[in-house]
Amino acid sequence: MTAILEVEDLHVAYGETRVLHGIGFTVETRGITTILGANGAGKTTALRAVCGMVPPRGRVQLDGRRIDGKASEDIARLGIAHVPEGRGTFVGFTVEENLRLGAYMRRDRTAVSQDMERVYGYFPVLGQRRRQAAGTLSGGEQQMLALGRALMLRPRLLLLDEPSLGLAPLVVQEFFRIVRAINQREGVSVLLVEQNAALALGLADRAYLLETGRVVLAGPASEIRKDDAVRRAYLGY
Amino acid sequence: MGSVRGIRWWGIGALLAVALLLPFPLSGFRLFQFTQVCVYAMVLLGLNLLTGYNGQISLGHGAFYALGAYTTAIMVDRWGVAYGWTIPVAGLMCFVVGFLFGIPALRLEGLHLALATFALALAVPQILKYFDSWTGGSQGIVLSKPKAPWGLPLSRDQWLYYLALSVLLLLFVLTWNLLRSRPGRAIVAIRDNPIAARAMGIDTALYKSLTFGVSACYTGVAGSLGGLAVAFVAPDSFNVFLSITFLVGIVIGGLASVPGAIFGALFIQFVPNYAQEISKAAPWAIYGVFLIAFMYVMPDGVAGFLRRVTRRLGGRSGPVHPAASVTPRGGQHVQA
Amino acid sequence: MGIETLLQQVVSGLATGGIYASLALALVMIYQATEIVNFAQGEMAMFSTYLAWSMLNAGAPYWLAFLATIVLAFVGGLLIERIVIRPVEGKPILTLVIVCIGLLVILNSLAGWMFSYVIQPFPSPFPRTPFRIGKIVFGQHDLGVIAVTLVLLCLLYVFFRYTTLGLAMRAAAQNPVSSRLCGIRVGSMLGLGWGLAALVGSVAGMLVAPVIFLEPNMMGGILIYAFAGATLGGITSPFGAVVGGFLVGVIENLAGTYIPFIGTELKLTVALLIIVGVLLIRPSGLFGHAIVRRV
Numbered sequence: 001m002t003a004i005l006e007v008e009d010l011h012v013a014y015g016e017t018r019v020l021h022g023i024g025f026t027v028e029t030r031g032i033t034t035i036l037g038a039n040g041a042g043k044t045t046a047l048r049a050v051c052g053m054v055p056p057r058g059r060v061q062l063d064g065r066r067i068d069g070k071a072s073e074d075i076a077r078l079g080i081a082h083v084p085e086g087r088g089t090f091v092g093f094t095v096e097e098n099l100r101l102g103a104y105m106r107r108d109r110t111a112v113s114q115d116m117e118r119v120y121g122y123f124p125v126l127g128q129r130r131r132q133a134a135g136t137l138s139g140g141e142q143q144m145l146a147l148g149r150a151l152m153l154r155p156r157l158l159l160l161d162e163p164s165l166g167l168a169p170l171v172v173q174e175f176f177r178i179v180r181a182i183n184q185r186e187g188v189s190v191l192l193v194e195q196n197a198a199l200a201l202g203l204a205d206r207a208y209l210l211e212t213g214r215v216v217l218a219g220p221a222s223e224i225r226k227d228d229a230v231r232r233a234y235l236g237y
Numbered sequence: 238m239g240s241v242r243g244i245r246w247w248g249i250g251a252l253l254a255v256a257l258l259l260p261f262p263l264s265g266f267r268l269f270q271f272t273q274v275c276v277y278a279m280v281l282l283g284l285n286l287l288t289g290y291n292g293q294i295s296l297g298h299g300a301f302y303a304l305g306a307y308t309t310a311i312m313v314d315r316w317g318v319a320y321g322w323t324i325p326v327a328g329l330m331c332f333v334v335g336f337l338f339g340i341p342a343l344r345l346e347g348l349h350l351a352l353a354t355f356a357l358a359l360a361v362p363q364i365l366k367y368f369d370s371w372t373g374g375s376q377g378i379v380l381s382k383p384k385a386p387w388g389l390p391l392s393r394d395q396w397l398y399y400l401a402l403s404v405l406l407l408l409f410v411l412t413w414n415l416l417r418s419r420p421g422r423a424i425v426a427i428r429d430n431p432i433a434a435r436a437m438g439i440d441t442a443l444y445k446s447l448t449f450g451v452s453a454c455y456t457g458v459a460g461s462l463g464g465l466a467v468a469f470v471a472p473d474s475f476n477v478f479l480s481i482t483f484l485v486g487i488v489i490g491g492l493a494s495v496p497g498a499i500f501g502a503l504f505i506q507f508v509p510n511y512a513q514e515i516s517k518a519a520p521w522a523i524y525g526v527f528l529i530a531f532m533y534v535m536p537d538g539v540a541g542f543l544r545r546v547t548r549r550l551g552g553r554s555g556p557v558h559p560a561a562s563v564t565p566r567g568g569q570h571v572q573a
Numbered sequence: 574m575g576i577e578t579l580l581q582q583v584v585s586g587l588a589t590g591g592i593y594a595s596l597a598l599a600l601v602m603i604y605q606a607t608e609i610v611n612f613a614q615g616e617m618a619m620f621s622t623y624l625a626w627s628m629l630n631a632g633a634p635y636w637l638a639f640l641a642t643i644v645l646a647f648v649g650g651l652l653i654e655r656i657v658i659r660p661v662e663g664k665p666i667l668t669l670v671i672v673c674i675g676l677l678v679i680l681n682s683l684a685g686w687m688f689s690y691v692i693q694p695f696p697s698p699f700p701r702t703p704f705r706i707g708k709i710v711f712g713q714h715d716l717g718v719i720a721v722t723l724v725l726l727c728l729l730y731v732f733f734r735y736t737t738l739g740l741a742m743r744a745a746a747q748n749p750v751s752s753r754l755c756g757i758r759v760g761s762m763l764g765l766g767w768g769l770a771a772l773v774g775s776v777a778g779m780l781v782a783p784v785i786f787l788e789p790n791m792m793g794g795i796l797i798y799a800f801a802g803a804t805l806g807g808i809t810s811p812f813g814a815v816v817g818g819f820l821v822g823v824i825e826n827l828a829g830t831y832i833p834f835i836g837t838e839l840k841l842t843v844a845l846l847i848i849v850g851v852l853l854i855r856p857s858g859l860f861g862h863a864i865v866r867r868v
Contacts, residue, residue, distance in 0.1 A: 051754065053750070053753075071753070072754060073752075073753040073754075073756050073757060073758050073759070076753065076754055076755060076756040081754070084751070084754065088748070088750065088751040088754065089751070090744050090748050090751060091747075091748075092747055093740075093743070093744065093747075097740060100737065100740060101740060101741065101744050101755050101757070102755055104737065104740075104741055104755050104756055104757055105755070105756040153755065288667075294667070344852075344853065345852055346856070347666075348604075348610065348808065349852050349856045351610075352800060352804055352848055352852060353848065353849055353852045355800070355848075356844075356845040356849050357845075357849075359797065359841065359845055360842060360845050363841065363842060484667070484670070485671055485674065488667045488668060488670070488671045489671070492665070492667065518686045519682040519683060519685065519686040520682070521678045521679070521681065521682035522678070522679045522682035522683050522686070524678055524682075525675040525676065525677070525678035525679035525682065526675070526679060527675075528671055528672070528674060528675030528678070529657065529671075529672050529675040529676070529679075531671075532661055532664070532668050532669075532672050533660055536661060536664040536665065536668045537665075537668075
């Protein structure tokens with residue numbers, strides 16, 4: 001199975017500060033890859049480099065085509081949907097408007113309406129609050145909304161940046177359940193950045209561990225999960 | 238590091254030498270223009286203190302300039318006071334008015350403060366014309382240029398120039414010392430992060446009003462000297478365009494930069510004339526092009542540009558207070 | 574000085590208020606998108622009006638000149654954003670203010686050079702005969718201005734609230750980062766915003782020129798009233814800007830009529846008092862919200 005996303009030798013610097021020192025990772029088509037690591041390891045930066053929010057040096061390939069150096073709106077148009085850290089919802093807009101914005105690039109109006117209903121199917125809470133301002137939603141609901149908006153793009157690749165941050169455990173479990181459903185039912189590939197290693201390893205096929213901008217561990221998630229020594233040494237549980 | 242310091246001191250020395258020797262080759266109108274440069278530099282020093290270092294945008298400093306000019310004019314013309322005494326009085330009056338203005342201004346941020354001071358600047362000519370028993374109305378007050386004191390062998394223009402230059406140098410030194418002192422750092426801290434400053438125990442309200450007062454004081458002194466140099470004060474010379482010119486001066490010169498005052502003053506004094514030489518038909522269009530071009534090439538002003546250049550030439554040598562944008566952007570882009 | 578005079582002055586005030594409201598809306602649109610206060614908005618409107626005037630002088634019928642002008646104004650605004658503003662986007666606010674001031678000065682000077690400083694008349698598309706309801710007399714131009722302004726504002730409202738493009742433009746203004754993630758080209762949205770603002774300004778210019786006569790400095794005072802309207806309504810609220818503009822027009826007119834010492838000289842003071850008064854009492858205006866700052 002080919003990889004939908006291949007990243008090689010990725011360097012990113014914020015001004016004078018080097019954050020990523022030549023990392024590489026892949027996401028299989030229809031697969032789920034997770035990037036783990038502590039705060040400041042560079043995980044979010046890696047995600048931002050993939051979707052063009054920070055300028056990357058290195059190779060980033062989507063389905064074999066180079067996308068490094070493209071603007072984030074162009075990368076979004078290629079089918080990558082990013083759910084950023086902090087959700088990035090349009091606070092002044094209603095739930096429905098947020099979803100419509102996700103579908104901005106699409107021309108197929110009936111399919112868009114169907115997708116919106118599908119999103120409400122995944123997240124009934126959003127359906128109830130469709131005319132409410134997004135800023136009035138709880139943290140968990142906003143996370144759902146952010147994911148819903150990403151789904152409206154009909155993406156091939158979904159980038160999730162620390163979705164569990166600040167959410168209650170039950171909410172997080174529900175969220176991850178839905179992500180798995182989306183991956184299995186609709187074949188959307190997922191690149192997940194998470195601090196909560198246990199949750200992420202339960203969901204993903206492949207896992208990478210970042211430490212201060214370098215990959216220190218890589219392999220199938222199932223193996224990393226089973227390996228007690230690795231878990232205790234690197235993942236703290 | 239040493240080499241940059243060295244470049245700087247040589248630069249200052251050379252500039253000072255040129256400044257002191259200027260009245261000898263130049264005379265009449267040209268010398269008057271340089272006197273005006275000194276006067277404007279004082280204003281820009283004051284305005285920069287308020288806007289560049291303390292983060293309060295003022296589009297109304299023309300009002301303080303007018304207040305200083307009219308204080309001198311009324312005292313000299315109506316009450317026969319010697320001009321020398323009027324200068325500190327103008328400064329003191331403007332300090333008090335500025336401080337009082339700073340108090341309600343505390344409630345206003347960025348754009349709102351800009352609008353309020355803009356309204357103040359607009360009102361100045363009308364207010365001056367309204368109180369015509371004091372101000373002489375639209376016709377203004379005529380002054381005579383002061384003679385050099387103590388029998389110094391200087392013409393009136395030369396004396397005025399040296400007077401303005403000395404006051405400017407004094408204000409430069411005062412400002413330099415102020416910025417390096419604790420109050421100076423407090424002022425900058427308030428600009429960068431008022432909440433943190435307050436948390437550190439800085440009385441932001443007091444400092445902001447004081448800065449307004451000091452800034453107005455500089456401008457009043459400048460207005461006083463400016464009035465003497467022009468030998469005439471009239472309401473229409475103190476319109477909103479004057480305040481906008483001052484703002485242009487500090488941005489072109491470089492926000493949060495003491496030497497920026499000189500670059501800015503040179504720009505606002507000479508570029509309009511230069512623009513007129515280029516095109517008699519649409520001189521302000523040329524001026525506008527200059528403004529825009531400057532902002533493209535030197536968005537941090539001349540001082541900011543020079544800072545970057547000297548840093549590249551001489552390795553690292555940071556300025557005392559790095560310029561920061563006056564109002565942090567992104568105030569509206571609050572993300573969930 | 575009975576109820577007739579009051580109504581007449583209110584309608585007259587609403588007419589000038591419509592002009593202020595349009596210009597205030599243009600200011601707020603650009604401010605919301607880019608946090609820039611476009612000091613050149615008035616001059617852009619003035620220049621557009623001169624273009625219309627040139628077309629009329631060349632013999633074009635009014636409505637053709639009107640339509641051509643608003644299209645040219647739209648394109649002009651778009652080009653100005655792309656060519657003049659974009660190179661300095663993201664720079665400190667005061668840098669942008671200076672660029673806008675430069676633009677103001679260039680447009681003003683160009684207009685004087687191309688079209689001379691002589692004050693020109695500008696035709697109104699509405700008939701001169703007054704409109705009577707009983708004893709009350711209204712000028713048809715005034716009524717026409719109110720009608721056109723309301724139609725324009727309604728169209729804009731519908732556009733922004735109900736179309737996808739309008740939604741995208743609002744989103745790009747409020748949250749450019751997330752907008753990009755949805756594939757919205759934020760830069761183009763800003764250009765469209767400037768284009769629309771210029772369009773609105775040109776309509777205001779063409780509606781007010783018949784009353785105050787066409788000359789390069791005609792929009793200066795109007796811009797100040799527009800600022801007063803935007804301040805009163807709230808610079809963060811398009812709806813507030815419109816309401817504020819209408820209110821300022823009415824207040825200005827009523828103050829001029831009923832308060833004895835406010836003649837044409839001090840009329841501007843009314844605007845200034847409004848600005849300062851609002852800022853002191855309620856800086857965010859009637860409908861605006863306080864600008865949130867992240868700590």
